[in-house]
Amino acid sequence: MVIFFDFVKRLLLAIAYSLGLKKRPRTLTKEEQWRARGVVIGKNFHAYDSAIDYCFGFLVTIGDNVTLSGTTILAHDASAKKAIGYSKVGAVKIGDNVFLGYGCIVLPNVTIGNKVIVGAGTVVSKDIPDNVVVVGNPYRILSTYDDYIAKQKQRMETLPVYNISFEDKTRELQAKEKEEVQACGGGFDL
Structure with a gap:
C-alpha cells in the first residue's frame, strides 16, 4: 500500500511540475555541494569530473584561479580505521x-603552492x-611554472592556434584541425 501511495505522490508531483503549478527544486552544482560541506573555494574555480573528500571537505582549502580535471582530493585515510577505530585526517591546501x-x-596533509601545474595521473x-x-608518482619537478608558460607561448608562434570553441566546430573544422595537429605534432585550442 505504501508503494502505491508513493507512486501516486510522484505522479501528482510530475503533473504539477509539467503544468507549472509547482517549481522543481533546484539541484546544487558540485561547487555548491562542496562549499556546503565546508570546502573553501576561491575565485575563478573550475572543476571537471572531480571529487573532493565527502566527509572531510571542511579540511580542504582551494585558492583562486584553480582548475581540477578529473582530480580526487582526499583529506582522510581510513587504512587503519578497522584496527584502531579512527581515520587519519589531514588538511589539504x-x-x-x-x-x-x-x-x-x-x-x-598536503600543501600545493602557487603557480603549480600537476601532470595527469600524478599522486601528490x-x-x-x-x-x-x-609529474609522476612520486612526483618529480620538470621545470618552473614560468619557464613552462614561456615555452608554450613560444610554441604558439610556430604551431597552429584554433580560436573556435569545441562546441562550435563543424565536422569539417574538426577534420581540418585533426589533420593539421597530426602533421605539426600538436597545436593550441581554446
Missing part, C-alpha cells in the same frame, strides 16, 4: 593559479613548492 591534470590524486603525497610543474 591548494594555492592560487594551480592546474591539476586528469587523474591526479591529492592525499591528506607530499608538499609541492611554488612555481613548478610536476
Whole structure:
C-alpha cells in the first residue's frame, strides 16, 4: 500500500511540475555541494569530473584561479580505521593559479603552492613548492611554472592556434584541425 501511495505522490508531483503549478527544486552544482560541506573555494574555480573528500571537505582549502580535471582530493585515510577505530585526517591546501591534470590524486596533509601545474595521473603525497610543474608518482619537478608558460607561448608562434570553441566546430573544422595537429605534432585550442 505504501508503494502505491508513493507512486501516486510522484505522479501528482510530475503533473504539477509539467503544468507549472509547482517549481522543481533546484539541484546544487558540485561547487555548491562542496562549499556546503565546508570546502573553501576561491575565485575563478573550475572543476571537471572531480571529487573532493565527502566527509572531510571542511579540511580542504582551494585558492583562486584553480582548475581540477578529473582530480580526487582526499583529506582522510581510513587504512587503519578497522584496527584502531579512527581515520587519519589531514588538511589539504591548494594555492592560487594551480592546474591539476586528469587523474591526479591529492592525499591528506598536503600543501600545493602557487603557480603549480600537476601532470595527469600524478599522486601528490607530499608538499609541492611554488612555481613548478610536476609529474609522476612520486612526483618529480620538470621545470618552473614560468619557464613552462614561456615555452608554450613560444610554441604558439610556430604551431597552429584554433580560436573556435569545441562546441562550435563543424565536422569539417574538426577534420581540418585533426589533420593539421597530426602533421605539426600538436597545436593550441581554446
